[in-house]
Amino acid sequence: MSLRHAVLAALSHGEASGYELAKRFDVSVADFWSATPQQLYRDLEKLERDGLVEARVVEQQRRPNKRVFTLTEDGRAALRDFVEAPARPAAIRDEFLVKLQAVDAAADPGALAATAEARLRRSRDKLARYEQLRDRLLAGRAEDDFLRHGDPVGPYLTLLAGILYEEQNIRWTTLVLRRLAERREA
Secondary structure, X not given: OOHHHHHXXXXXXXXXXXXXXXHHHHHHOOOOOOOOHHHHHHHHHHHHHOOOEEEEEEOOOOOOOEEEEEEXXXXXXXXXXXXXXXXXXXXXXXXXXXXXXXXXXXXXXXXHHHHHHHHHHHHHHHHHHHHHHHHHHHOOOOHHXXXXXXXXXXXXXXXXXXXXXXXXXXXXHHHHHHHHHHHHHO
């Protein structure tokens, strides 16, 4: 997958300026697919050159004019082709796992405890943000009702993946911390 598909997916929920798209991207997919605002702007230019998005200028009174982007029919077709193509399985690329591989051979098991604790804090913080976002999306509705009738369901399902990922990461990192502590005590 490339950033272009993430940009097309973000624009599928409505037109946006580059700035608005960066904010939308931050809220919806940044924890799953990271990109800087500069990368987003570069991809928007490429997408426009390729005819997958089009821009219009919106004049503003007290600010510089802004360009607002929308998907073209070709952009919708490209997004549809991407969605319908089989997805490749995700691969784990995690620096912490590489460091764990070196425990015993090149490092003291206790040396990674601080890294694991920081990871645990980040996961708990992310989980709290995801749960707040879930509550906003549900707006008091039951999850089953939202999944059957609510919009947008795609971002909600993506959010559920993030919630489950962080819950699992918290369980695993807690286990790692416990096992490292046991080795230090032995």
